[in-house]
Amino acid sequence: MRIERARGTRDFLPEEMWKRRTMEARMRDIAEKWGYGEIQTPSFERSELFTVKSGEGILKEMYEFRDKGGRHLALRPELTAPVIRMYVNELKMAPKPTKVYYFGNCFRYEEPQKSRYREFWQFGAEIIGSDRPEAQAEIIALAYHILESLGIHIKAELYVGHVGLIREVLRAANVEADKINGVMRLVDKGEREEVIELLRETGAKEDLIDDLISLVDLKVKVKGKDALKEAREREIIVSDSDAAKELEMLLQILDYYGVVYTLNPGIARGLDYYTGMVFEIYETGGRLGAQNQICGGGSYRLATLFGGDDTPSTGFAFGFDRLAELFPQETSDLKRGGVVAVAVVVVPIREKNADSADVVEEAIKIASRLREHIPTYIDVMSRNLSAQLSYANALNASFAVLVGKTEIKEGKVTVRNLETGEQEKIGVEECVKKITKIINHKIIL
RNA sequence: GCCGGGGUGUGGUAGCGGCAUCCCUUGGGACUGUGGAUCCCAAGACCUGGGUUCAAUUCCCAGCUCCGGCCCCA
Structure with missing residues (x-):
C-alpha cells in the first residue's frame, strides 16, 4: 500500500x-x-x-x-x-x-x-x-x-x-x-x-x-x-x-x-x-x-x-x-528543474561483445579528476552511448566526455559541447582544464 | 476543536452508473560510436472503507488528506 x-x-x-x-x-x-x-x-x-x-x-x-x-x-x-x-x-x-x-x-x-x-x-x-x-x-x-x-x-x-x-x-x-x-x-x-x-x-x-x-x-x-x-x-x-x-x-x-x-x-x-x-x-x-x-x-x-x-x-x-x-526564487544557472544544470557527464562507450573493463576504469578516473572541480555524472545503468547522451540531455548538462576504445588507444577523450554540438579529441588534463574554465565562467555569470 | 471547497498516473487534465481521454513521465527499440525530432513497444492513476445497484471512478455516508478561513499562536 x-x-x-x-x-x-x-x-x-x-x-x-x-x-x-x-x-x-x-x-x-x-x-x-x-x-x-x-x-x-x-x-x-x-x-x-x-x-x-x-x-x-x-x-x-x-x-x-x-x-x-x-x-x-x-x-x-x-x-x-x-x-x-x-x-x-x-x-x-x-x-x-x-x-x-x-x-x-x-x-x-x-x-x-x-x-x-x-x-x-x-x-x-x-x-x-x-x-x-x-x-x-x-x-x-x-x-x-x-x-x-x-x-x-x-x-x-x-x-x-x-x-x-x-x-x-x-x-x-x-x-x-x-x-x-x-x-x-x-x-x-x-x-x-x-x-x-x-x-x-x-x-x-x-x-x-x-x-x-x-x-x-x-x-x-x-x-x-x-x-x-x-x-x-x-x-x-x-x-x-x-x-x-x-x-x-x-x-x-x-x-x-x-x-x-x-x-x-x-x-x-x-x-x-x-x-x-x-x-x-x-x-x-x-x-x-x-x-x-x-x-x-x-x-x-x-x-x-x-x-x-x-x-x-x-x-x-x-x-x-x-x-x-x-524569498525570491533565483533563476540561477546552477539549478534548473531540480537537478544540477551546470554539469559534465562522463560517457564510457562499451562495445558489444568486447571486454570494456578498461573503458570503465578510464572513465572513472576521468570522472574523479573532474569531480575535484565540478559536478560530474557517470553512467550507473550500463546504458549504451545513445541512451547516455539522451540522459545527459535530460539533465541539461553542459558537456559530455566520451571514453571508448579509440580514445584509450590515442590517450585522449572526446569532449562534446552539448549546447553547440561541437566536439574534439583532447588529452585528459587539457579537457579538465578547459571544462573547468568554461563552467567557472558560467557560474560567475 | 469548528466552517467551506477539493482529491483521476510524477505533474497537468477529460469524462462518465458498464469501455478511463489526452498531454506527460519513465524504460526499451528503430539507431551494435553520438542527445534534443519522429515512429514503435512497454510501464505508470480513479484517496480509503461502507452503503445503494445486476453493475460505482461516477450517486450516498463516514474516514483520511489537501487547499482556504475561524480558534490558537508559547
Missing part, C-alpha cells in the same frame, strides 16, 4: 532545498558576523519545560508522549525554552552577555493551513544576560538586517512596542496584579471592547481607561526617527516612566542602526516573563494568508522558571518557512 506523508509535514525537493540552504547560509553568516555562536538542542525535551513556560494548556497543541520509561516528553514546539534550559544547565559560567543563534525544526499539533505546518523551522537568536536598550536594539537590528539580506524587508512591516508602557498604566489604575496578564492578553489580541469592560469591572477611572486605549491605538505610521518625537508630543513617552525612558533610548539606538520601524504600544504579551521591549514583523503583501507574522521577539526572564538565577534576556525567532515563501 501507498504510505502517505504525515499530516502537516512536507517533502523538500532538490530545488527547494537549494533555496532553503541559500537562505540559511545568509542568515547564519550575518549571525556569526554579529558575534553569535550556533547552538543546537534536542528535538524533544521533558514536557515540563514547555508547560512550566506556557501553561498546561499547550499540552493539546504539542506532540506529547511517554517514552518506554514512562517519562513525559514532547517534540519541541519552539526553541526559546530549550535554549534557556541549556543556558541554565551548562552555560551559566559563560561571560555575559552570551550571544547564541539557532536553526531547527519545531513541531506543533495544530490544524495545517497556509504557511502553517505541523513541522516547521525556526531561526532565532538570543542575548542571554541583558535586556538593556542596547541589547534590545541589537536584537531588532539583527533581525532587520537578516531580513534585508534576504531582500524581504521591503515586503514587511516591523512593529516595536514595550509591555512596560501598558503595565504602568494598569498599575496606575490600581488593576490587581493577577488581572494584569488577562488585560495584556486582550490587548495583544486587539479586543478593545473587552479590555474596556474588564477595566470598568475593576473600578478603573474612565480617564485612565482612555489613556490606555489611546496608547494601544497608537498604531499610526510613526516611523523611525519621527517616532521618538511624535511619541513625546503625544505624551506616549512620559519622562518620569521607567518603561518610557527605556523605550526612548531603544528607539534612539534603532535610528543609529538605520532600522525602519513603526512604534506600536499595542503589541503586548499575556505572560509575565516578558519584561520590556516586544517586537513583531509581518508580511504585508498578503502572500502568506492569515498566518502573516514572520518574526517575533522581545525581552524576557525565563531562567528562574527552569531553576536558574534570574537572568534578563532578549531574543527573536523567525518563521523560516514563511521567509522561504517570500
Whole structure:
C-alpha cells in the first residue's frame, strides 16, 4: 500500500532545498558576523519545560508522549525554552552577555493551513544576560538586517512596542496584579471592547481607561526617527516612566542602526516573563494568508522558571518557512528543474561483445579528476552511448566526455559541447582544464 | 476543536452508473560510436472503507488528506 506523508509535514525537493540552504547560509553568516555562536538542542525535551513556560494548556497543541520509561516528553514546539534550559544547565559560567543563534525544526499539533505546518523551522537568536536598550536594539537590528539580506524587508512591516508602557498604566489604575496578564492578553489580541469592560469591572477611572486605549491605538505610521518625537508630543513617552525612558533610548539606538520601524504600544504579551521591549514583523503583501507574522521577539526572564538565577534576556525567532515563501526564487544557472544544470557527464562507450573493463576504469578516473572541480555524472545503468547522451540531455548538462576504445588507444577523450554540438579529441588534463574554465565562467555569470 | 471547497498516473487534465481521454513521465527499440525530432513497444492513476445497484471512478455516508478561513499562536 501507498504510505502517505504525515499530516502537516512536507517533502523538500532538490530545488527547494537549494533555496532553503541559500537562505540559511545568509542568515547564519550575518549571525556569526554579529558575534553569535550556533547552538543546537534536542528535538524533544521533558514536557515540563514547555508547560512550566506556557501553561498546561499547550499540552493539546504539542506532540506529547511517554517514552518506554514512562517519562513525559514532547517534540519541541519552539526553541526559546530549550535554549534557556541549556543556558541554565551548562552555560551559566559563560561571560555575559552570551550571544547564541539557532536553526531547527519545531513541531506543533495544530490544524495545517497556509504557511502553517505541523513541522516547521525556526531561526532565532538570543542575548542571554541583558535586556538593556542596547541589547534590545541589537536584537531588532539583527533581525532587520537578516531580513534585508534576504531582500524581504521591503515586503514587511516591523512593529516595536514595550509591555512596560501598558503595565504602568494598569498599575496606575490600581488593576490587581493577577488581572494584569488577562488585560495584556486582550490587548495583544486587539479586543478593545473587552479590555474596556474588564477595566470598568475593576473600578478603573474612565480617564485612565482612555489613556490606555489611546496608547494601544497608537498604531499610526510613526516611523523611525519621527517616532521618538511624535511619541513625546503625544505624551506616549512620559519622562518620569521607567518603561518610557527605556523605550526612548531603544528607539534612539534603532535610528543609529538605520532600522525602519513603526512604534506600536499595542503589541503586548499575556505572560509575565516578558519584561520590556516586544517586537513583531509581518508580511504585508498578503502572500502568506492569515498566518502573516514572520518574526517575533522581545525581552524576557525565563531562567528562574527552569531553576536558574534570574537572568534578563532578549531574543527573536523567525518563521523560516514563511521567509522561504517570500524569498525570491533565483533563476540561477546552477539549478534548473531540480537537478544540477551546470554539469559534465562522463560517457564510457562499451562495445558489444568486447571486454570494456578498461573503458570503465578510464572513465572513472576521468570522472574523479573532474569531480575535484565540478559536478560530474557517470553512467550507473550500463546504458549504451545513445541512451547516455539522451540522459545527459535530460539533465541539461553542459558537456559530455566520451571514453571508448579509440580514445584509450590515442590517450585522449572526446569532449562534446552539448549546447553547440561541437566536439574534439583532447588529452585528459587539457579537457579538465578547459571544462573547468568554461563552467567557472558560467557560474560567475 | 469548528466552517467551506477539493482529491483521476510524477505533474497537468477529460469524462462518465458498464469501455478511463489526452498531454506527460519513465524504460526499451528503430539507431551494435553520438542527445534534443519522429515512429514503435512497454510501464505508470480513479484517496480509503461502507452503503445503494445486476453493475460505482461516477450517486450516498463516514474516514483520511489537501487547499482556504475561524480558534490558537508559547
